[in-house]
Amino acid sequence: MIDPFGRAITYLRVSVTDRCDLRCVYCMAEDMSFLPKAEVLSLEELDRLCAAFIRLGTTKIRLTGGEPLVRRDVLTLFRAIGERLGAGGLRELTLTTNGTQLARHAEGLYAAGVRRVNVSLDTLDAARFAAVTRWGRIEKTLDGIFAAKAAGLAVKINAVAMRDVNEHEFDDMLAWCGEHGFDLCLIETMPMGEIDAQRIDQYLPLSLVRARLRKRWTLEDTDYRTGGPARYYTVAETGRRIGFITPMTHNFCESCNRVRLTCTGTLYMCLGQDDSADFRRVLRAGSSDDELDAAIVAAIARKPKGHDFIIDRRDDRPAVARHMSVTGG
Numbered sequence: 001m002i003d004p005f006g007r008a009i010t011y012l013r014v015s016v017t018d019r020c021d022l023r024c025v026y027c028m029a030e031d032m033s034f035l036p037k038a039e040v041l042s043l044e045e046l047d048r049l050c051a052a053f054i055r056l057g058t059t060k061i062r063l064t065g066g067e068p069l070v071r072r073d074v075l076t077l078f079r080a081i082g083e084r085l086g087a088g089g090l091r092e093l094t095l096t097t098n099g100t101q102l103a104r105h106a107e108g109l110y111a112a113g114v115r116r117v118n119v120s121l122d123t124l125d126a127a128r129f130a131a132v133t134r135w136g137r138i139e140k141t142l143d144g145i146f147a148a149k150a151a152g153l154a155v156k157i158n159a160v161a162m163r164d165v166n167e168h169e170f171d172d173m174l175a176w177c178g179e180h181g182f183d184l185c186l187i188e189t190m191p192m193g194e195i196d197a198q199r200i201d202q203y204l205p206l207s208l209v210r211a212r213l214r215k216r217w218t219l220e221d222t223d224y225r226t227g228g229p230a231r232y233y234t235v236a237e238t239g240r241r242i243g244f245i246t247p248m249t250h251n252f253c254e255s256c257n258r259v260r261l262t263c264t265g266t267l268y269m270c271l272g273q274d275d276s277a278d279f280r281r282v283l284r285a286g287s288s289d290d291e292l293d294a295a296i297v298a299a300i301a302r303k304p305k306g307h308d309f310i311i312d313r314r315d316d317r318p319a320v321a322r323h324m325s326v327t328g329g
C-alpha cells in the first residue's frame with residue numbers, strides 16, 4: 001500500500017487493550033477510565049484485521065497497548081498472527097511491553113515466532129521506578145527482561161527521557177544495557193492526552209542528552225534502522241546500539257511507514273493527528289474480505305503528511321486528546 005506521499009505502508013501497530021497495570025506519569029492520568037468490553041474487538045476480530053493488512057502488504061506487526069500482556073489469552077493472538085510469518089507474508093511479529101508479565105509469557109512468545117521485544121524501563125532505581133509508574137515494582141520488570149533474554153528474545157530497552165527525573169541516569173543505563181547485551185532507545189516525551197502534570201516540566205530535548213553521553217561514550221554513526229523513527233549509533237565501548245526518538249526536536253514523518261490500530265478497531269493513520277477510520281463498524285456489519293480490504297486501502301489514501309507536536313509553556317494542551325495508551329506507543 002502506497003500513501004498519497006509515496007510512502008510504502010508496511011508496518012501495523014496494534015493496541016490490543018487500553019488497560020495497563022502501571023500508570024506512568026507521562027502516559028496516563030492516575031484515575032483513568034477504561035473502555036467497556038463490548039467496545040473492544042475480540043481477539044478473533046483483531047486477527048481478522050491483521051490478516052487483511054498482511055494480505056495488503058504489511059510485513060511487520062507490533063502488538064502494544066495499554067499493556068498487551070495484561071489482555072486475557074493474548075498469546076492466542078500472537079500464535080494466530082505468528083502463523084503468517086514467513087511464507088504467509090509477514091516478516092516480523094513483535095511487541096512493546098512494560099515487562100511485568102513477561103516472565104510467564106517469554107517462552108510462549110518465542111514459540112509464537114516473536115524474536116525481538118521492546119521493554120519500557122525508564123530508570124534502574126527502584127524508588128524512582130515506583131514514582132514514575134505510580135505503583136510499579138522494578139523487580140517484576142527486571143525478572144521479565146531476563147526471562148525474555150533467557151528465552152532467546154533480543155531485548156531493546158525503551159526509556160522516556162524526563163527532566164529532573166532520569167536525566168542523570170543514562171550513563172548508568174547505557175553501561176547496564178551493554179553489560180547484558182541490550183540495545184537502548186531514548187524517547188522524547190510527546191504531548192498526548194491529559195496527564196495530571198505539565199508536559200513542559202517533563203520535556204527534555206535528546207540533543208542535550210546525546211551531547212552529555214558523548215563526554216563518556218563513543219557514539220559511532222550507523223545506518224542501522226528498524227523501520228522506525230529512531231536514529232541509531234553504535235556505542236564503541238559496549239558494541240550495543242543506542243537510539244534516539246526525537247519527535248519534538250526532529251520531525252521524522254517523511255519516512256513514516258506505519259499506521260496504528262486501536263483495540264476498538266479505530267485506525268489512526270498518524271500518531272499525532274485525529275483523522276481515523278472505524279473498522280469495528282466494517283467488521284461488525286458482516287463485510288466480506290474484499291470489502292474489508294477496500295476499506296483499508298481507502299483509509300491509507302487519507303494518511304496525512306505528518307504531525308506537528310509542540311510543547312510550549314503558553315499552550316500546554318496536548319496535540320491530540322487521546323493518550324499514548326490508546327494508539328499504542
Ligand code: SAM
Binds near residue numbers: 026
Ligand atoms: N505498556 C507497554 C509499555 O509500557 O511499553 C506498551 C504501551 S506504552 C504506551 C508504549 C511506549 O510509549 C512506552 O515506552 C512508553 O514509555 C511510551 N510513552 C507513553 N506515553 C508517552 C508520551 N507521552 N511520550 C513519549 N512516549 C510515551
